[in-house]
Each structure stands twice: as structure tokens, then as C-alpha cells.
Amino acid sequence: MQAYRAQLLRFDAQGQALYDSDGLLVVDGDASGVRRVLDAGPYRTLAGRHPQVPITHWPERIIAPGFIDMHVHYAQTDIIGAPAAGLLPWLENYTFPAEARFVDSQYAAEVAGVFFDELLRNGVTTALVFPTSHPASADAFFARAEHHGLRMIGGKVLQDRHSPDGVRDETEQSLIDTEALIRRWHGKGRLGYAITPRFAPTSSEAQLRGAGELAAKYPDTWIHSHVAENRDEVTWVRELYPNSRSYLGVYQDFGLMRRRAVYAHCIHLDDADRRLMHDTQTAAAVSPTSNLFLGSGFFDFEAAMARGVPHGLASDVGGGTSFCPFHTMLAAYYVGREGQSKPGLSLSPAQLWWLHTGAAARALGLEGVIGTLQPGTEADFVVINPKATPLLARKTARAQNLDELLFSLIVLGDDRAIESVVIA
Template sequence: MTSNVQAYRASLLHFCNDPAFDEHATLWHTDGLLVIADGKVVAADDYDKLLSTLPAGTTVHDWRGKIITPGFIDTHVHYPQTDIIGSPASGLLPWLNTYTFPTEGRFDDEAHATEVADFFLAELLRNGTTTAAVYCTVHPQSVNAFFGRSHALNLRMIAGKVMMDRNAPEFLLDTPESSARDSETLINRWHNKGRQHYAITPRFAPTSSDAQLKLAGELASQYPDTYIQTHVAENTDEVKWVKELFPDSRSYLDVYDRCGLMRKRALYAHCIWLDDGDRARMAATHSVATVCPTSNLFLGSGLFDFAGADKLHMPVSLATDVGGGTSFSMLQTMNELYKVGRMSGIHLAAQRMFYMATLGGARALQLEGTIGSFATGCEADFIVLDPQSTPLLSRRSATTNSLEEQLFALAMLGDDRTITATYSAGICVHQRSAWI
């Protein structure tokens, strides 16, 4: 070990697999030590095992009584919608027209986009989210503003310019050719610059012509290590509209499949109104469903079918979907995820929900071994959770009888106050003030 070693003592939680399918997937050290150097994990094990391996003079940061886990990974969120979170509407399509489109029109101003990006990133970090798949707007300025701020903070983020050439206000429309050209320019500027990744981002099928979707597919083929992100089968009115716009496609998902937009690193938000043929195709192409429970409940879109997804081994991950989603907190998102499962007759264990927010998110992004766990060599993105962060959570934590009960209490009762500190690449990028 080198002289720049840092060590953190606390309970440690991470995963080597999905606890729903592997009883040995959860890695838990009641009195653990996380050792990092040069922004990466050196070791994570019991305190007694690792203490003697530390170089002389190493400071051990004492977080006993708290839980250290990998930083949360949010696989679907809209930074331009920060200012319309919690806006009332009767459903998805009215919400887009009343709030989203007018708000996104302001992001042609890079100064405005930068100010919102600063607040958005601070809010992610305050809630323990260290990586997110982020939608910008149709304006390249919005992408440059976001990546500029994320790169300055050395965060591992994914983002892309929305592609949208129809069925939206004129001030938000591009063309198939301009969207592909602008996206390629942004890919060359930002993709794999530091810890930044680019996502090819057709908003959703109703706002993209067939020509635009095909050009997006060509880009995805030309740049196979980029991401793809879009929406599918969120709302019954939306599904009906897509059928009218693309009558030759077997399903909503098939619209994207025909254009070459299903592959590894393809992220599909919502996936509520899919059939088994769609789910099987998701599994076969390694395309990922990004489940957005707070948004789906808020907009009345429907309930994600966990049983159907698991039956066909469809990849799933967890997302906030701010601003349709009502919280930046992945803990609050777990709270709603559990309730969605119960309404469908499914019990989601807390350990599986924490897996979905950490290693599961990394796997969805094809970043296992880079983020999402404390495996040796992973980047040291981690958070410190406080089971005593509120009087109620403290009282409930005192009576828990197992790790599962403690994690479940954190998921049901925790929020941004539960995040004591957030670290990115070994650097503290948020610490909760004692008086908050």
C-alpha cells in the first residue's frame, strides 16, 4: 500500500450478486474497514483483519454506528425538470405539455443550464447518488453545461441531448440530420472524457420520426460503447398514440428494435405496459428496464410487473425519474418500489432493493468492476448512512433484529437526512451539516 491510503471504519454493505437469486450475494461486515488509495478500493473486510495491513500513520476515519455502502446509481433522471418537481397534472401527456416543454425551452441559455446543473448535482450528492443516467434538453448547450459541471466535480455521469423532431413545441424541435450531427459532436467532445459518458437520447417514439430513430440507431452502431436512453410503455394513452404513429410495429418496444436501438447499454424507462414477447426481447438484447416507481405512482401510469420481468430474466434497475418522480432520494424511491411490488403481490426484500441501487445499477450500465461495489480496484464512490439520522429511524433501528430489518427500516423511513456523507473517487463531495 502507498502512503496516500485512507481508511474508513463502519459497518460495510455491498453485493457480489442479486440477493433474489443468490443467498450468498450480500457482503456484510458489522465492524468493517474500507481501505482506499488513489480514488480506488484497496480492500473491504473486517476491521480486525485489515488494521494490521495499513501503513504506519494511516488515519482511520471512525464512522462506527453508521453503514458505508457504494454510492447510489440512478438510471433515469431529467436534470432540466428539477424546477417542476411536484407539479400537478392529470397524466403524463398533459404534464409534458403544461410543465415540461415550457421549462425545457429555457435551456438554450447555457448560463441558466449551468445554474440548474449545479443545483441538480448538489441534490444528487446530498441524497447519496454518485452516478446517474441523465436527460438534458434538445439544446447542445444543456449538455455542455451538465458535463462541464460534472467533469469539474470528477463525478461518473451519463447524459445526452434529447432528440425530438415532431409533436412538441417548435422551439424544442430539431431535425433528424441536426440531431444526429449535434449528438455526434457531443459524443466526440464528452464521451469517455474523464468519468463522463454519452447517451444517445431520443426522448420517446411519439416525438421522433422514423427517420430520426433510424439515425439514432446508426449512431448507436457507430459508437457501440455509448449508451442509449429513452422511454417506453409508460402510460396507456402513450401506448395507444404510438400504435397510431407506428402501425406496422408489433409493439411500442418494437419501434425501437426495428431501428437498432436495443443492445447492451440501452436503458428503457418505465416498461410498464410490455408483454412477454417484449420482456423476452429485452432479455435477449441485454436492454435494461429502468423502474421509476415514484413517477409511475405520481402520474398514475401503472405498476411495474416484477414477476413478469423475473420470469424472463429481463434486466431491471432503479430510478427516480425526477421531475415526474417526486424525490431525488433513492431511499424514498425504494419505499415506493416496495409498495408497487406489494400492489402486484410481490415482496421485495430490502437487500434486493439496495442491490438494485448499487451493484444492480452498475450492471445495468455495464460498469460492474468500475462502480457499485467494494471489489478491489473499483472506484471509491461510497456513502455513509446514519441509522440514527431522525428520532423515528433511530427508535426503529434500536429494535431491529437482523440486517434485513435494519435495511428495510432505512428504505421505509430514510431520506436525504440519512446520508451523512458522500464520497466520489475517494473525495468527500457532500457532508451533512450537524444542524440540518
């Protein structure tokens, strides 16, 4: 057992922020070796309940749940900030050439090391990740995640058409490779496998059908893809799949919508699509820095909340411009102010933080496991220094309430504010 004393931010199951200006987090290991939260709350209340437990004290620091990134491409680490006219030319000119290099397992391992260093430097303790179409890229990702003891989810990308040589796979072999990787990595330690069609245009009907069959055979795996990011892409899908009701409907037609299915972007949807996501408990990974950078559009938070669509925040590196959750939350705030069907929606700082922690855990089907620092959850957390830079210190010292403190960090914070990351 171990206890940690600092300011403490956590969330209840409904997403209500709970804050103790002088808090205590008590953790203990379980039979598997994973450390879980045993108790959490005000120091004055809890200290007497755990008199023999050693305490690590972090004065003037904040303990908070580790951030959860719902959609990120580790193979695109080196193409952050690549200029392009939009999504499709960006894929052609930068993404596919970069990903072709991941056929080399040594190169894949090297980039995986950089990727995980960046996640941890920015306080991200769980992510749903795209490798590439090469099995070696998935092996490198999982091996590095296992090395760190992280709860990570990913899977080999499926793309058997409309893709250049070097990243295009072969239909039958891609499904054989996927099942082999599921058996090798899914449920090993804290790792989870995601069946990963890149997006509907780059998979044949046979490949999507096979992906749906694997999803039915392994129902506790995840499904991970993109949908309705860009209007040109939506038009292309309509031409390729004219019998489907919508772009999202393509995935439904092949059995790829269920709990633990996550689709990035979800910008150009209608209410019927949102009802389908609610009914199937399919989640949206909201990627605001990517959508702003590529000019793709705005996620409609208001409509998603009204229809009960599970959703959380994502960096979407390398279309996204930063691994930093503070930057992602700030971009989501901009979208919440400007991109809604009814102008004026403003996501509160606590809501933004929830979308990058507990709400993301719920959208991934991991509620009660990570994301809140409630008793029984895994003890992944960050230690934040609210005085990491002179301006941040000046601003946070003037905070009159929790929202002002959190918003100061969202607007002015970066990786320098993440002082420590503790992995369960």
C-alpha cells in the same frame, strides 16, 4: 492509500448483501487518479494487512455504495410535484415549457448546479440523465459532472416532431450535434454519452434511423429513452408505427436495443417484449414514484425477474417526486407488494438496496466498475447516519438483523441520513 472504518455494507456479484458491524474499506488511487477499493471486510481481519494505512473512523455510521439513479431529468428539477391528469398533459403543460428555457446556456448551468447539489445531498453518485434538446443543456450537464469528478451519463435529447416550438429540433442538425457531443464528452474522465431519443412519438423515422446509425458507429455509448409508460402513449405509438410489433419493437426496428440501452418505465409490455430485452441485454429503468404520481401503472418485477430483464431503480425527477433513494426504494416496495400479476411478491430490503446500486450498475453495463464496493471497483460511497432523526434512531437501535436495519432506513430515512458522500 486511505482506510475507512465503520459498519460496512457491500454486495457480491450475485447481489448478496455483505455486512460487517465493524468493517474496514481500504482504497487506493490508480494511474488515472481514480480511487478504487483495494480491500473490504471485517476490521479485525483487514487492519493487520494494512498497518501503515491511515484510518478515518466513523463510529455508529454505515458505509455503503453510492446510489445509482438509472433515469432522471435534470431539466425537470423545478417541476417536481406539478399537478396533471396524466403523462401527456403533464408534458404539454409543464415539461415542454420548462425545458424550452435550456436554450440559454447560463440558465442551464445554474439548474445543473442545483441538480448536482441535490443528487449529492441524497447520496447519488452515478446517474443516467436526460438534459433537453438544446446542445447547451448537455454541455452544462457534462461540465458540472466533470467539476465534481462524478461518473455520469447523459446526452442531448432528440425530438424532431410532435413537440412545440422551443424544444423541437431539426432532424439532420440534431444528429450532427449529437455526434459532436459524443466526440467532446464521451469517455472524458468518468463521463459517458447516451444517444437520447425522447420517446418514439417525438422522433421521426429519419431521426430514429440516424440515432441507430450513431449507436452502431459508437458501440460503447449508451442509448436512453422511454417506453410503454402510459396506455395512451402506447396507443399513440401503435398509430404512428403500425408496422412495428410493439412499442418496444419500434426501437428494435431502428437498431436501438443492445447492451447499454436503457428504457425508462417498461410497464405495458408483454412476454415477447421481455424476451427481446433479455436477448439484447436492454435494460429497464424502474421509476416507481413517477409511475404512482402520474397514474401510469406498475412495473412487473416478477415478470422481469422471470424473463431475466436487466433492471434497476430510478427517481425519474420531475415526474418522480424525490431525488431521495430511500423514497424510491419504498415506492418500489409498494409496487412489489401490489402491482404484480400474482399478488404477494415482496422485495426484501436487501433486494431493494441492490436494485439502486449493484443491479443498476449491471443494467448500465458497469458491473465491476461501480455499485458494490468490491475490490477493484471505483470508491464512490456514502456514509449513512442511522440515528439522523429521533424516530429513525429509535427504530434502528431495535433492528435484530440486516434486513430490519435496511428497511428502517428505507421507510424512515431521507437526505438527513446521508452524512457524507465520498467520490472516487
